[in-house]
Amino acid sequence: MKRLLLVFMIVALLLPAALAGAQQTVTVWFGREEFIPADAFETFHAENPDIRVEFDVIPLEESHVDFMRNHAVGVAPDVVQIFGEFLATMVVRGTLLDITEHIEAWAEEDPEDFADIYDIAFDMTTYEDRIYGINVHSGPFFMGYRKDWLAEAGLTEPQTWEELLEACRVLQADVLTGDEYAYAQPGGAHHPPFWMMATFMSMGGQFRDTGTPIIDSEAGIFLIDFYQTLANEGLQDPEAHAWASGDFRGAFMGERAAFYPEAINIYAYTQEVLEYATQWEVMVQPPREGAEEDFRVNSFGWPYMVNSDTENPEAVMKVLRYLFDPEICISVALAYQPANRASVMTSDAYYEAHPYFPILEASFAEQVTYPTHLRSVERADILNEMKFVAQQVPAQYTPEEIAARYQELLDALD
């Protein structure tokens, strides 16, 4: 009896340690709480008892820096969610794992599942032809507009940027009064130039291989001219150049703006305060006249990247595939950011939650990534300053002069 008790005690003491030894841990840093799966990995743990997922939320604004700092001392998580634009810096610092072979194996193993995924899921995480992560969610910028105000002015949805600018002029002159303005957009200092680059890409703007935008091009000069016109003709709030994102969203939702370039997650809030299809509508940002072939729908995303030091790449891949599972990522898509899976985005549940999505669906599937750059924040800083200069009233320089000046600064980064 004593011997049996002794054996039982030894087993009781050693079993947890043995189990713990067999269990792998995968740590994940999410960039926003909203990206965490609704079941908090409960199903994953049930399906994979040998893998334990531990997660934390590190804001996207600082996750790449924190990750690289932690990586330097060997305590970085296995997976980190970042702004896609920081990819180049992280690869150059040797902090990310090349998972190309794992992705190829996935494509081979389950081609049907793989075909359901939009290209942007891997385009955004590819640097010099190698894949370093998965972009489960991304949010291209489209355009929200006041359908009722356009109708009142006898206008229809503009098909080009030239038509949109003309519509702004008509609205400002004939329909809008007081603090109402035709166009709303964020200023420069508070945010990366995502909105500006979305417009630039729809106007046909191109980038060098290094990720530097070619501003001294027809598209770039057109963009600067567009901003100068908005500011100098009083088509936007005089303080718009100092606005944060909340200010310009508030302007549209507060019925003080007719057009606003935004992403799908914000339209979800817009429909709560303005009646969709009656008061407001969405459209894809239009092309520039004569540059229809260069038109592209930009994409900004928050991909999950894999740590180069991870000890469990197989387990990490299971976690990433779980995050991209249609049944998991749909909960995030419905409540927050769209997912890069056709089956999710064309589901009845998504259409019901986002009734405007059928208008954007085709463009969403064709997103083109906003290129990464080794000095992406300095690139953003120069572009923001350029936009500020372009919005000076009265205009101090011609669009060509501004384009030349800032192209030089941008090129110096390369």
Add this chain to the structure above:
Amino acid sequence: MAETTAIEVNIKKLNRYKRIKKTIPYWLILPALLFVVGVLWYSVLYGIGMSFFRIDLALPDTPFVGLENFFNLFGEERFIHSFQRSLIFVGGSVGLGLLLSFAFAQGLYKVRTFAGSFRGLALVPYLVSGVATAIMFRFLFSRTVGFVNQFLVTLGLERIEFLGEPSWAMLVIILANTWFIVPFSTLILLGGMQALDPDLFEVALVEGASKLTILFRIIIPLIKPMIGISMIWLTFASFNMFDVVLPLTAGGPGRATEVLALYMYRLGFDFLRFSDGAVVMTVILLLNIITSVFYLRVFKSEV
């Protein structure tokens, strides 16, 4: 002979005891000193050390470059601009802050009923987070929906682009910063005033001194050291101010409110040029040390 020896031994013991007693205060402050050295000095010294290397996350190596980072940054137009913005910001904040602190301290000194409650209330702005302060001031000074502009419109005046015009934006960040840092300097001055002997004022009044004479001839000279400490606080809090400026203007419009602390953050945590950020940190540290020494000398007690 034996008695003399015993006395000598006792004297030695007494001296030893006195020597040990003298060291007790130093032993008592040792834990705090170790904490400060370990946590604060280490970071500062490490930061200064970083400024002599090229630490840039976009580059693979971190070579020793001596003073090159300093020369490069001092040659940058943006650094000079940021330095100038900081001097305006700190000058405005210290000037306005000292005036308000003095006025509030005087008011709180005179208050008798619910004095404790009023002193507690005076601390509230300091207890509110910098981000909350920034958001509040953004709401106050927004062109379209801001309270201040609504008030101007009610008076039949034109709206002002407080956050869109560079000069106005600078004024707004000075006001927000002052609102945030004044309570602490008020308490410092109030402490100085409360330490004064009230009989001095009574004698001065009997001698026919006016209230202004009492203020300039008695109160201010006697609390000079406190004024110096108050100014040190106002200056270093302003040079280091970051958490109000970032959410309020983010350095804009353009770069109109990009003060040194914000520029340091941009360099270090946005541009990932850690060594350049460390150079700005060193500059801010030197500015704080120089101004503190200056204040302590100028406002040395003469009593």
